[in-house]
Amino acid sequence: MDIMLILSIETSCDETAAAVTRDGRIVLADEIFSQVDKHALYGGVVPEIASRSHVEVITDLADSALRSAGAERGELDAVAVTCAPGLIGALLAGVSFAKGAAFSLGVPLIPVHHIRGHIASNYIAFPELAPPFLCLIVSGGNSLIADVRGYTDMSVIGATRDDAAGECFDKVARALGLGYPGGKLIDELARGGDDTAFKLPRASVEGRPYDMSFSGLKSAVINVLRGAERRGEELDLRSLAASFSAAVSDALVPRVMDAARKLGRDKIAVAGGVAANSRIRGDFERAARADGRRLYMPPPALCGDNAAMIGCQGYYEYLAGVRADMSLNAYATMPIDKKEWL
Ligand code: KG4
Numbered sequence: 001m002d003i004m005l006i007l008s009i010e011t012s013c014d015e016t017a018a019a020v021t022r023d024g025r026i027v028l029a030d031e032i033f034s035q036v037d038k039h040a041l042y043g044g045v046v047p048e049i050a051s052r053s054h055v056e057v058i059t060d061l062a063d064s065a066l067r068s069a070g071a072e073r074g075e076l077d078a079v080a081v082t083c084a085p086g087l088i089g090a091l092l093a094g095v096s097f098a099k100g101a102a103f104s105l106g107v108p109l110i111p112v113h114h115i116r117g118h119i120a121s122n123y124i125a126f127p128e129l130a131p132p133f134l135c136l137i138v139s140g141g142n143s144l145i146a147d148v149r150g151y152t153d154m155s156v157i158g159a160t161r162d163d164a165a166g167e168c169f170d171k172v173a174r175a176l177g178l179g180y181p182g183g184k185l186i187d188e189l190a191r192g193g194d195d196t197a198f199k200l201p202r203a204s205v206e207g208r209p210y211d212m213s214f215s216g217l218k219s220a221v222i223n224v225l226r227g228a229e230r231r232g233e234e235l236d237l238r239s240l241a242a243s244f245s246a247a248v249s250d251a252l253v254p255r256v257m258d259a260a261r262k263l264g265r266d267k268i269a270v271a272g273g274v275a276a277n278s279r280i281r282g283d284f285e286r287a288a289r290a291d292g293r294r295l296y297m298p299p300p301a302l303c304g305d306n307a308a309m310i311g312c313q314g315y316y317e318y319l320a321g322v323r324a325d326m327s328l329n330a331y332a333t334m335p336i337d338k339k340e341w342l
Pocket residue numbers: 013138139140141142165166167169170181182183184187272273274275276277278303304305
């Protein structure tokens with residue numbers, strides 16, 4: 001096949017997304033409908049609202065993606081869809097739509113793992129990037145370090161034991177009264193703050209050097225806030241945000257660099273919503289330069305959930321022979337390295 005046109009669908013959390021990609025890495029259309037406003041009222045994602053909202057907009061969004069791409073339905077070669085991991089009802093909205101689309105068009109249905117999709121956002125941003133490389137994926141629901149040996153061959157070498165990094169950002173933001181989602185707001189607040197003003201913990205997991213833990217850090221920030229409140233003290237919130245961001249970055253950057261050294265990977269990629277964080281990006285740039293390793297960080301727009309990354313990974317899954325039939329289900333959890341995962 002000379003040209004491979006894929007319609008891709010992503011509905012794993014609170015973003016409804018549809019994209020059209022050509023030959024994996026060329027993005028012809030990438031449409032995102034964010035539900036953030038609907039969930040902000042509740043301070044976090046309400047799964048039932050997310051599922052309903054996906055169902056309401058997905059058909060129009062897919063049509064709009066096709067229009068933006070200048071493509072006809074009949075030109076599509078496959079439909080790719082995120083089927084795991086994520087909110088089960090939200091995933092099912094996308095999977096059901098994708099099944100209907102693939103069936104009615106008579107094209108293959110390609111199931112895509114959401115985290116594999118995040119990794120693939122780097123292929124879109126960096127046309128020259130090819131495995132093997134080490135990838136840190138830090139989002140609202142996941143934090144893990146993956147050794148990417150091939151486009152569909154990868155394993156997790158470290159993961160968070162409790163909260164995801166993004167979840168920690170969001171919970172700390174809520175404690176600071178910043179609103180939801182809080183990662184970006186903490187990032188902005190931290191600018192100009194003194195990152196050494198507050199002593200915050202950097203956790204490690206005994207015997208598992210690449211695993212991470214963020215719940216202690218979140219509790220430490222909350223304790224600082226409560227202590228100040230009890231004493232009637234005004235806190236320098238800019239410096240608290242800066243100290244917190246530094247602690248998260250310290251939990252990520254040196255770990256990834258150590259793993260790259262140990263595994264002999266000269267390329268390091270970062271993905272997921274938290275990869276948009278300016279402190280973490282700056283620390284990675286410095287560390288990679290000092291260590292002589294190539295660093296790949298997608299632009300912030302490609303870090304968060306999107307469907308282009310699902311279309312890109314879907315292409316590589318397709319080349320590897322991965323297909324789903326009409327019995328495809330959605331899964332709230334699924335390891336990225338499961339060999340036969342459907
Ligand atoms: O990848 P993503 O859009 O969704 C998931 O798959 O989870 O990531 C969303 C997460 C949220 O927790 C959000 O607060 C965080 O990414 N985030 C940030 C920044 N921008 C988004 N965290 C820190 N700094 C940022 N600039």
